[in-house]
Amino acid sequence: xxxxxxxxxxxxxxxxxxxxxxxxxxxxxxxxxxxxxxxxxxxxxxxxxxxxxxxxxxxxxxxxxxxxxxxxxxxxxxxxxxxxxxxxxxxxxxxxxxxxxxxxxxxxxxxxxxxxxxxxxxxxxxxxxxxxxxxxxxxxxxxxxxxxxxxxxxxxxxxxxxxxxxxxxxxxxxxxxxxxxxxxxxxxxxxxxxxxxxxxxxxxxxxxxxxxxxxxxxxxxxxxxxxxxxx
Numbered sequence: 449x450x451x452x453x454x455x456x457x458x459x460x461x462x463x464x465x466x467x468x469x470x471x472x473x474x475x476x477x478x479x480x481x482x483x484x485x486x487x488x489x490x491x492x493x494x495x496x497x498x499x500x501x502x503x504x505x506x507x508x509x510x511x512x513x514x515x516x517x518x519x520x521x522x523x524x525x526x527x528x529x530x531x532x533x534x535x536x537x538x539x540x541x542x543x544x545x546x547x548x549x550x551x552x553x554x555x556x557x558x559x560x561x562x563x564x565x566x567x568x569x570x571x572x573x574x575x576x577x578x579x580x581x582x583x584x585x586x587x588x589x590x591x592x593x594x595x596x597x598x599x600x601x602x603x604x605x606x607x608x609x610x611x612x613x614x615x616x617x618x619x620x621x622x623x624x625x626x627x628x629x630x631x632x633x634x635x636x637x638x639x640x641x642x643x644x645x646x647x648x649x650x651x652x653x654x655x656x657x658x659x660x661x662x663x664x665x666x667x668x669x670x671x672x673x674x675x676x677x678x679x
Contacts, residue, residue, distance in 0.1 A: 520546025
């Protein structure tokens with residue numbers, strides 16, 4: 449008789465809770481990203497995020513998952529380094545662009561379209577998980593973080609960079625810097641500590657950064673950066 453491990457049980461329970469507590473991201477949310485990614489030009493450029501690049505270069509190559517990966521710039525970079533890459537997003541247009549970028553760079557990425565709870569990732573499947581500007585609706589973002597945690601093996605690494613709650617002040621000065629305008633979609637150090645409590649913190653800080661990423665991330669912004677190792 450097969451018995452689930454505690455991690456498998458936790459993953460299943462989280463997905464059940466998610467299905468009960470939250471509706472599928474509404475059509476307008478998906479349409480927004482499909483519209484952004486349907487343009488010929490890459491919305492955030494074709495080069496990897498500089499923080500992701502710096503952190504992933506420190507790691508041994510393995511299996512990595514990219515959440516809300518959009519047009520694939522970070523996933524393709526990891527694949528070029530030799531990683532076995534999985535990625536997901538709600539945008540079919542994002543996947544098209546990512547596949548095109550992967551073909552141009554002669555690499556393969558396993559890219560799924562859908563919401564996390566509908567995808568078939570396995571407990572402890574990955575050696576690393578990357579969340580680079582993975583801003584989700586406020587009422588589900590913490591739940592998604594906790595679900596992603598179950599897919600990471602013990603000793604695995606999370607690499608995270610996203611806009612902080614202070615970023616609203618930067619948007620007010622320069623909308624070209626991009627980012628959500630809803631406070632609850634932005635992040636704080638305390639939220640990251642709460643969402644990833646079972647991690648050795650390698651770095652957790654709020655930083656002012658200069659962004660030059662494609663059409664929609666340009667200027668000075670405020671971000672949360674987090675690298676953690678799962679205990």
